[in-house]
Amino acid sequence: MNTISRRRFLKISGLGLGAASLAGLSPRRLGATAAASAGTVRAVPTYCDICFWKCNAIAHVRDGRLWKITGNPEDPLSRGRLCPRGTGGIGTVTDPDRLQSPLIRRKARGGEEWVEVTWDEAFDYIAGKLQKIKVEHGPEAVALFSHGIGGAFLKHTFKAYGTPNIAAPSFAQCRGPRDAGFLLTFGEDIGSPERTDIRNARCIVLIGSHLGENMHNTQVQEFAEALGKGATVIVADPRFSVAASKAKYYLPVKPGSDIALLLAWMNVIVTEELYDQAFVEQHGFGFENFKAEIVERTPEWAYLETGIPPEKIRESAREMARHRPATLVHPGRHATWYGDDTQRSRAIALLNALLGSWGRKGGFYYPSSMDVPGYPYQPYPKSGRGKVDNPGKKYPFAHETISTGIREATISGQPYPVKGWFVYATNLIHALPNEAETLKAIQALDLLVVVDVIPSEIAGWADVVLPEATYLERYDELNVEYFRDPFVALRQPVVEPPGDQKPNWWIARELAFKLGLGEYYPWQDIEEYLDYRLAGAGLSLGTLKEKGLVKGTPAPAFFDEGVEALWPTPSGKVEFYSLQLERAGFDPVPRHQRQKEGPPGSFRLLYGRAPVHSFSRTQTNPILRDAMPENDVWLNASVGARLGLRSGDYVRLRNQDDVLSSPIKVRVTEAIRPDCVYMVHGFGHTAKGLRSAFGVGASDAQLITRYETDPLMGGTGMNVNFVSIEREN
Amino acid sequence: MLELLTTRNNPMIDPSLHVWGWEIPVYLFLGGWVAGAMVLSGWLMHRDPGTERPSVTRLLPWVGLVLISLGMVALFLDLEHKLYVWRMYATFQPTSPMSWGGWILIGVYPVLLLAGIAGLPPALADAWAPLGTLARRLRQSDARRALVLANITFGVGLGIYTGILLSSLGARPLWASGVLGPLFLVSGLSTGAAFAHMIARDPDEQSALLRSDNLFLLTELALIALFLIGLATSGVAQAQAASLLLGGPYTAAFWVLVVGLGIVLPLAIQSLMATRRIGHTLVAPMLVMGGGLALRFVVVAAGQASFWP
C-alpha cells in the first residue's frame, strides 16, 4: 500500500487525528475550504488506455460523476501511482470534442462533412463495401491498422474475414528497429513493457531516450528510484533533456552519430579489457571478428563524428564498466531515427553484451506471464497470397507487419491491390511519415473506416467514422501482462458513454455478424467471453471486477535466479558478429555512416514526448490540455540571437520540401545544439473537429515529408528532415 | 544564460501579477484626496475660527463625501465576492491595513457629514428646524474643536491607511518601502490643497492654501527621491523594482506624468502665482490632481510587476 497507513501517519504528524483532537476544525469550516471531500464515492478498478503501458487504475465516481483516477496499489506497473496522463484520464470522457454518433462522409474525402447515421446504417454501408472488395480483390485487399489492446476484437473479426494484413505504426514507425536489433543479437526482443531492470541499475545509459519526458510509468518510477540510490546516469542527446539534467555525463552528441559513439565506447571497453570476459567467452559468438573491427573505432575517430571529446568518451565508458553488470544501456523505444536504426539498436545490444547486463540484475530481466488460455474460436481462413507489406522479404528482418509497406502497396497495387483500410485508434496522419503518401494511398481506396474516440485527422479522411466508447466506458480484452511480476487485469466500464458511442468489442462483433461471420462470435456478450477466459485460468470475472487484477507467481527473472541462458539465434549464442546479416548483405558488425546534412541555414528537426500527452490523441483532453496547451520549438540561444528571436515569439517552420508549419512558439535556450531544433510530437492539429487543439502549436509529422527506410526491417527513420525558421508576425 | 520556465498560467497572476486594474489606483487617489481635504479643513477651521467669510471649509466636506463615495464604488467594483462585503465589518483584523481602512471609513462619513452641516449657510440649514439647531450646535466652540480634531484624526488615518495598504503587502519589493506611506499622504495633501485653492474664493485663504500646496509638492519631490534612493540601494529585488521606474516600462509614465506634469510644472506655475507674478490659473491645480492620480496608477502597476527573485 502506498497510502500512508493511518497509524503510521499519526506517528509522523505527532498529532492525534481523531475527531476529538481536531480542535477548531469544525466540520463546517473544513467543508468550506475542502469541498472535494463531499459526496458519496464509488471506486471501480480498471486499467488505463491513455498509452500502451496499461497501468492498473481505480476510477472514483462521486455522486454519479467521474471524479478522479488513481493507481491501483496492487499494480506492479503503476505501483499505485499513475502517470500524469493516466491521472488526467477523466478528460477523455469529458472532452467536448468527442465523436458522438456514427458518421458517413457527405462530400469529398477529407472535407470533414458528414451525415449522422445509425450504427445499423453504418454497418450496412461498411459490410457492403467489404463484401464487394472481397469478391473483386480477395479478403487480403483489406488492411487493418490497429493500435493498442482495444483492437483485439477487430483483429479477430478481420482475421475471420480473411486478411493477414494487420499492422500498427508501433512497429515500423517506432520500436521495430530496436526489437530487430536485439533479436539479431540476443535472439530475444525487448518487449513492452521493456524488460529493463532500471531499479537495480547502478549505471543507466540513455541514448536519445528521454525518460521523465516520456512517461512510461514503471520506467520513470524505477529511474527515480535508481537516482535515489545514487545510480550514475550517462546521457547522449543533442538536447539537454530532463534525464540529461540528472546525468553525471551529458554528451551532446551530433544528431545521427550515435553509432559512432557506441562503437567508440565499445572500443574503450574492449581495448582496455573492461568487458565481462566470462560472459563473452561463455555466451559470445564471433567476438574476435567483432574485436578486429571495433579496435578501429577509437574515441579520437568518434570525436570527429560525434563532437564528443575523446576523454569524455573514455571516462563515460569506464564508468559503465565500473558498474557492470548492473549497467543498463537503455534500448529506448521510439527508435526510428535515421534508417540505420536496427544497426544502432544492435550496437546498443552489443554494448550491453560486453557489460554482461543481459539476464543480470540492473540489466535486462526475463519476463513471465500468467497462463490465461485464449477463447477457443474456430480456425481462421488461410490466405494464399501472404502479407502485402513486405513483398519478396525485401526487408529480411521485419518480424512484424510494416504499416508503411501496406501504404506503399495501396499506392502501387503491388504485389496485389489494397482497397480497404480499417483504422482503429491510430491517427495515421500523425503517425506515418510523409502525409502526402498517406493521402495518395487513401485516394486509391474503395473504403476507409476509422474507429476513434475523437475526430482525429485520419477520421477526417474516412468514409465512415465509428465513435468508440472511451476506456472508462467499456470492457476490453484482458491484459495478460508479460512482465517481471505477471498478472491478469480487467478493463471494465466505470460510467456510461454520453452519446451513441460503443465499445470496440461490440463494434467488432456486430460487424462480424453483418459480414456473415457470426460463427466466429459464439459468445453473446463480453462478460461471457471474459468469464470463460478467466475460468480457464481458475479465476472469475467477479473477482476481477472487484480487484481489477490478479497477480501470478513471478518466475525467475535473472540467471542467478535460475534462468537458463539460451540464445535463440542461429549460432545459439550472443552474436557479436552476425553471419545472418553478412549473408543478407549487411554489416555483420554495426558501422557508422555519416548522415546527410541539410541545406545551409536549416536545422535538423527532432521531436519527442511530453509527460502530459500521448501521441496526437490527448491534446483536446481538457485536463491535459490545461497542463500543456501547445508545444514550442527549441532553438539554441546563439541561433535565436542571430535570428533576432526571443522565447515566446511565434515562428513557422518551413521544411526542405517547402511544407510550412502552423505558428509555433519559440523557446530560445542553451539546452539544444545549434544544428537542430526540437518539438513535442502531437500538436498542430488540422482536423476541424478537434476544436480546442486546431492549429495550436505545430505538427512535426506534417514536416516529416522525408524518411530513410531501414533496409533491415523497413522502419522509417524520421529525423532526416530539415527546417528553416520564419518569424510569424 | 539563465532560463526560467514555469507551467503556471493563472489568470491575473501570469506572466506578471495584475490583480488590480483601474479601481484600486482610483480609490487610493480619491481616498488620499479626501484625506488631504479633511486635514486641510481641520487646519483651516482651527486657523480661522468663527469666520463668516466664504471659506472652502464649507464646501470641502460635501465634496469629500462625494469623492469618498465614488472611491468606495471603485473599491466595491474591484471586489470579486461583492455580496460578502459585510464580512469586513463582522471582524476587526489588527494586522490588516484593509481592515483598519474599513473601520476608518465608518468614521470618515459622520465626520464629513457633521463638518458639512456645521458649514451650511444658515438660510439653508434653517429650512428644516432640527438641521438648523444641529448646525448651530456644531458651530459652538467646543463642538468646533472636536470637529477640528476629528477631521485631522480621520484625515491622517485615511491618508496613512491608503499609503501603507500597498507597503504592507510584503511580496512586492517596489511597495516594500517605508517612504510609500508618507509619500501617499503628502500626495493626498497636495491634491487636497490644489483642489481647495482652486475653488477657494477668499484671497487670503487661497494664498495660504497655495503656499501650503507648494510646500507639499516640494516635500513630495523629496520623498520620491528618498523612495527611489531607498529602493535602489536596498536588495537586489528592490533595485530591480526601482529599475522599473528608472529605466523600464514605467519610466516614461513616472517621470513625465507624475514628476514632470504632476509636480515640477505645477510647482513652477504655483511659485509664480504665490509671488503674484502671474494670476491664479486652474491649470496648475488640475495638473497636481492629475499627477496624484498618475502616481497611484504607476505605483500600483509597477508594484505588481515587481517580484522577489
Place this chain on the structure above:
Amino acid sequence: MARFGMAIDTTKCVGCMDCIVACKTENDVPDGYCRDWIAKRVEGRMPDLRMTITSERCNHCDNPPCVTCCPTGASHVHVYGKIVLVDHGKCIGCKACVASCPYGARFMHPDGYADKCTFCIHRVDKGQLPACVEVCPTRCMTFGDLDDPQSEVSRLVAGRKHFVLKPDAGTGPRIFYLE
C-alpha cells in the same frame, strides 16, 4: 501541535506535472487554473548545463503575508498543522492576499474567492497524503510534521542540503527543496 511541511527531492523530480494533474482532479480546480505548478531553472552554457526542477505550490509560510493582510480573517492559519487556508464564506475577493504572496501561489477562483493549495487538508484529516504527494511517480515528495524531529520530513530537512524559495521575502516557507 503539528506544523505540516514538505521536502521535495529535486534530484528525483522529473517535472512530469502529475502533481498538478492530480491536484486538479482531486480538488476540482477549474479549467485554466492551477494550485501547483512546475518551475525549471536552466543555467550555464552547452554542454555545461544545470537544470533545477521544482514542484511549487503554497509554502504554508510560518510568517504568511496573505494572512496578515486579509481584512476579514478569511485567510487564516488553521490550528490543524498550521496549514494556511481560505474560508470561502468569508472572502470578499479584495485580492490583497494574491498581491501579497511572493510565490504567486494564490489566484482568484472564478466563484470569487481567493484559492490555493490546502495541503489537501480533507485528505490529511483522514490520514491520507496530499494528492500531489501520493501520485508522484518519482516519490520525490515527503509530507509530514516539521515540529516532530522524528518525522521523515524533519529528518530529510535536517540531513540533506536544501533550499527554499525566495528566502529574502522573509515569509518562512515550509516547502524544502532537497539538492
